[in-house]
Amino acid sequence: MSAVVVSSVTKTFNIGRTDEVTALSEVDLTVGDGEFVSLIGPSGCGKSTLLRLIADLIEPSTGTVTVAGKGAGQARKEQAYGIAFQQAGLFEWRTVLRNVELPLELRGMGKAERKARAEEMLTLVGLEDFGGHYPAQLSGGMQQRVAIARALAVQPPLLLMDEPFGALDEMTRERLQSELLGICAKTGTSTVFVTHSISEAVFLSDRVVVMSARPGRITASVTVDLPSRDDAGRQSPPFFDKITEVRQALRGTPLKTVS
Amino acid sequence: MRKLLYAVVGLVVAVALWEGYKAVGNPDGTVLFGVRVLPRADDLSMPHLWTVLERLGRPELTGGRPVWIVVVRACLFTLGITAVGFVIGAVVGLLLAVVMERFRIVERGLLPYVILSQTVPLVALAPLVAGWGGTIMPAWAVVSLIAAYLAFFPVAVGMLRGLQSPSASGVELMRSYAAGWWRTLVKLRFPSSLPYLFPALRLAGAAAVVGAVVGEISTGTRGGVGRLIIEYSREATSDPAKVYTAMLGAALLGLVVAGLVSLLELPLMRHRRHVEVVTL
Amino acid sequence: MKWARSILPPVVVGVLAIVAWELTVSLGRVAPFILPAPSAIWRELVAQRQNVWEAALASGTNALIGLAAGAVLGVLAAMVASRFKPLTEVSIPFAAVLNALPIIALAPILNNMFESTSSIPRRLVTAIIVFFPVFVNTLRGLREVDPIHRELMHTYAASGWTFARKVRLPGALPYVFTGLRQASSLAVIAAVVAEYFGGLQTGLGSRITSAAAFTAYPRAWAFVVGACLLGLVFYLTTLLLERLTMPWRTRLIA
Numbered sequence: 086m087s088a089v090v091v092s093s094v095t096k097t098f099n100i101g102r103t104d105e106v107t108a109l110s111e112v113d114l115t116v117g118d119g120e121f122v123s124l125i126g127p128s129g130c131g132k133s134t135l136l137r138l139i140a141d142l143i144e145p146s147t148g149t150v151t152v153a154g155k156g157a158g159q160a161r162k163e164q165a166y167g168i169a170f171q172q173a174g175l176f177e178w179r180t181v182l183r184n185v186e187l188p189l190e191l192r193g194m195g196k197a198e199r200k201a202r203a204e205e206m207l208t209l210v211g212l213e214d215f216g217g218h219y220p221a222q223l224s225g226g227m228q229q230r231v232a233i234a235r236a237l238a239v240q241p242p243l244l245l246m247d248e249p250f251g252a253l254d255e256m257t258r259e260r261l262q263s264e265l266l267g268i269c270a271k272t273g274t275s276t277v278f279v280t281h282s283i284s285e286a287v288f289l290s291d292r293v294v295v296m297s298a299r300p301g302r303i304t305a306s307v308t309v310d311l312p313s314r315d316d317a318g319r320q321s322p323p324f325f326d327k328i329t330e331v332r333q334a335l336r337g338t339p340l341k342t343v344s
Numbered sequence: 345m346r347k348l349l350y351a352v353v354g355l356v357v358a359v360a361l362w363e364g365y366k367a368v369g370n371p372d373g374t375v376l377f378g379v380r381v382l383p384r385a386d387d388l389s390m391p392h393l394w395t396v397l398e399r400l401g402r403p404e405l406t407g408g409r410p411v412w413i414v415v416v417r418a419c420l421f422t423l424g425i426t427a428v429g430f431v432i433g434a435v436v437g438l439l440l441a442v443v444m445e446r447f448r449i450v451e452r453g454l455l456p457y458v459i460l461s462q463t464v465p466l467v468a469l470a471p472l473v474a475g476w477g478g479t480i481m482p483a484w485a486v487v488s489l490i491a492a493y494l495a496f497f498p499v500a501v502g503m504l505r506g507l508q509s510p511s512a513s514g515v516e517l518m519r520s521y522a523a524g525w526w527r528t529l530v531k532l533r534f535p536s537s538l539p540y541l542f543p544a545l546r547l548a549g550a551a552a553v554v555g556a557v558v559g560e561i562s563t564g565t566r567g568g569v570g571r572l573i574i575e576y577s578r579e580a581t582s583d584p585a586k587v588y589t590a591m592l593g594a595a596l597l598g599l600v601v602a603g604l605v606s607l608l609e610l611p612l613m614r615h616r617r618h619v620e621v622v623t624l
Numbered sequence: 625m626k627w628a629r630s631i632l633p634p635v636v637v638g639v640l641a642i643v644a645w646e647l648t649v650s651l652g653r654v655a656p657f658i659l660p661a662p663s664a665i666w667r668e669l670v671a672q673r674q675n676v677w678e679a680a681l682a683s684g685t686n687a688l689i690g691l692a693a694g695a696v697l698g699v700l701a702a703m704v705a706s707r708f709k710p711l712t713e714v715s716i717p718f719a720a721v722l723n724a725l726p727i728i729a730l731a732p733i734l735n736n737m738f739e740s741t742s743s744i745p746r747r748l749v750t751a752i753i754v755f756f757p758v759f760v761n762t763l764r765g766l767r768e769v770d771p772i773h774r775e776l777m778h779t780y781a782a783s784g785w786t787f788a789r790k791v792r793l794p795g796a797l798p799y800v801f802t803g804l805r806q807a808s809s810l811a812v813i814a815a816v817v818a819e820y821f822g823g824l825q826t827g828l829g830s831r832i833t834s835a836a837a838f839t840a841y842p843r844a845w846a847f848v849v850g851a852c853l854l855g856l857v858f859y860l861t862t863l864l865l866e867r868l869t870m871p872w873r874t875r876l877i878a
Contacts, residue, residue: 142775162781174772178794178872187790191780219872354718383737390737453633463809463859468816468829468851471836472844475657550724557726562820562833570729574821577732587733595725602724 086154088243088275089116089139094148096134108134110300112148118242121269121276123286123293125331131301132279133247139277140168140245153242164192166243167236171251173228175220175235182207182216185235192239206234209268226257230264237268244269244276250285259319262289266314283335287311287327288319295334305334359393366390391585396592399585411586415572415593422556422568422597425484429491430552430601434545436492437499444500445507445533446525455504462497474563483565490563491555495548502544506537542609549605553598569593660842668846675831676850683827684854686743687815690750691858695807697751698758699800705759706766706792716763723756728814731821746818746827753814758803765799766792798873801866808862812855828854 091114097107108131116122124132137143138150141157152160160166167188175184182203189199207213210230220228229249236244250258266289269276280286286293287309295305309327311318318324369383369390383390400412440458444451476486510532518528560570569590576587642662648654649661656664669676705711730752734745769792777787819829828851835844867873 140775140779142778161779164780166779168776168779170772170775172772174770174776176773176791176794178797178870180872188780191782191786191790221872350714350717351721353714383734449633452630453637456634457637460856463855468813468832468848471820471833472841472848474836475841480658546724553724554726554728557729558817558820570726573729573732577736577822580732580736584736587736591729591733594729598725599721602721 090151094145107300123278123290126296130296130298167241168245169236169249171248173232210234395585396588418569418572426556428488433492433495437496440500441503470562487559490559491552494551494555498544498547506540507533549601656841664842665845668842679828687811690747691811694751694754698755702762731818750814754807757806761799761803765796808858
């Protein structure tokens with residue numbers, strides 16, 4: 086069963102008004118189980134809109150979205166996915182641990198159990214010593230890690246990420262990318278990852294989906310198969326080849342399209 | 345337009361509450377455990393609103409001028425006092441803010457006292473500075489001084505916030521233009537403080553009205569609407585509607601001052617963002 | 625050394641101001657009814673400490689009851705208003721208008737509506753004055769929710785009540801306290817000043833006026849000092865409460 090199936094989805098905002106805009110037009114996308122898919126494209130291409138459709142934060146104008154075989158709305162109610170945004174969006178009045186506990190709390194999980202789970206998640210992102218801190222006491226990179234731990238807390242089969250590393254500096258970014266890959270490998274989570282960084286998309290993904298703007302649609306899909314996903318992988322020729330390929334796809338002069 | 349509608353709706357609700365309570369409330373108030381927890385609803389304590397309106401048209405004393413003229417005159421008198429106090433307070437507040445912005449050491453030494461001055465009821469001094477009236481300054485000036493005292497604070501704090509609001513990059517940009525302190529103040533700090541200044545001025549306007557009304561009452565200055573409230577409330581047993589006419593006047597004064605202060609910002613704030621100013 | 629940089633300047637300014645005041649009065653032979661010397665005020669304060677204490681207790685009780693009533697009403701009203709959008713839109717400009725009125729002038733009317741020997745009128749005036757800053761600030765806080773938090777709670781399929789309890793209310797707390805800070809000093813000012821409008825003669829306000837009427841100016845000033853201390857106690861207590869309620873806030877005053 087596929088983690089996500091988006092079929093012929095169109096999303097139009099402000100229908101019938103003068104500022105009507107078609108954000109997505111006839112988009113099809115399938116994310117396999119355990120697959121890591123990046124969405125990349127110029128601003129306004131609807132990559133965030135697509136992610137929000139999968140998360141059921143907005144509804145498609147036409148077409149259907151299924152997550153793990155269920156409708157997107159049903160999947161949301163069952164917390165079948167975890168989500169992280171560009172801003173960490175932590176609750177400043179909760180400690181780090183209680184932030185991670187929140188989605189479990191809303192599921193009605195018992196106190197002791199959710200504390201154990203949250204601590205486990207914090208260990209996963211390397212913040213086990215900071216559970217008692219308040220978000221304001223953490224750096225931006227640490228806050229983003231807490232947000233990822235929170236997204237993983239319900240152990241969802243699907244992870245949705247909207248430029249989660251966009252506001253971080255390059256060094257922190259690369260470290261978190263490696264950590265994210267490790268976590269995904271360990272938990273077997275499928276991931277949809279929105280980014281505007283070509284190298285980030287190529288390094289993280291099994292497949293990079295390239296989108297174009299006005300109207301937003303998918304123009305290319307580049308399968309990535311790196312020898313290794315570590316610092317050596319970042320230096321390998323296939324890595325640079327794929328970067329070139331994605332860049333050309335973005336410019337609309339495709340050498341070859343791999344689907 | 346919509347705001348006007350809301351104001352009318354609010355007014356209708358207020359009138360309905362007043363007359364409604366008068367209709368259902370116990371004329372002698374509701375007493376619980378020996379304490380009157382709800383006010384008396386008889387005509388002496390809560391006259392019908394039309395009685396109040398009608399009272400406006402009748403003479404203040406037999407054969408005298410109609411009440412509404414007396415009230416309007418008193419309001420104009422208090423408006424003058426308020427205006428003087430507002431201007432003094434605003435100027436002092438502005439200067440204080442500029443000096444505090446210029447010299448960090450002054451800010452550190454003075455700002456705690458500026459904030460302190462608002463957390464303590466220094467306006468309680470009003471009866472004491474009454475002695476200044478007629479000796480070192482005219483009586484009305486004392487009231488203006490009290491109004492100014494209440495008005496300076498929001499301006500000082502709001503303006504200081506505004507002067508400090510430009511980003512470090514903005515300040516550095518001015519520095520790269522070799523602009524001195526004065527030119528940075530005029531070209532950068534003043535313009536960026538405007539969104540902070542106007543809300544502060546509105547607060548100052550309201551505070552100046554309160555200061556003028558309280559000042560008139562506690563210094564015993566005659567001629568203003570504050571004094572009128574006290575005089576009329578003493579006649580409440582024989583002429584209950586009268587004190588409400590003075591209250592209407594005070595409310596009108598508050599609205600007029602708020603309106604005048606808002607007029608100040610119209611030409612300057614058309615294309616500006618609005619910020620919330622928290623002064624305390 | 626950090627505290628010295630922030631504590632020292634105000635202390636120096638304070639000491640200099642008092643010395644300058646003392647010198648101006650004693651060297652300039654300023655009449656006491658214009659301005660008594662700080663030393664004279666201090667002597668009176670020590671001599672009258674029992675009276676000052678009792679009057680402060682009376683005014684403080686009025687201020688506290690008015691503050692509590694007004695604040696609770698303000699928060700509740702804001703919660704109701706935030707639930708209904710039209711109500712929010714009506715109430716914000718309306719509260720702004722009412723706030724521009726000299727509400728304190730209601731005191732004599734309330735004295736008539738109740739009785740002049742009751743403490744209710746001035747507590748009521750205090751409550752009304754306190755209501756507005758608390759209401760306006762709380763409402764602002766309840767309306768301002770981080771859009772990310774909104775989306776996040778949506779992805780958790782959280783109900784409206786859960787959302788209010790876990791996000792809206794804690795998020796509004798800093799705003800509530802902004803309102804309470806303003807309200808705490810307003811409460812003391814209102815409770816003291818309301819006494820100038822007649823009514824029961826037990827608090828600081830009436831002591832100040834009666835001392836001034838007897839031309840006992842240093843004594844009147846001593847009561848003013850009492851009023852200042854009362855106001856300070858209210859303000860600092862609110863700050864402390866704020867600190868305790870919101871441990872995640874590192875700065876005291878934003």
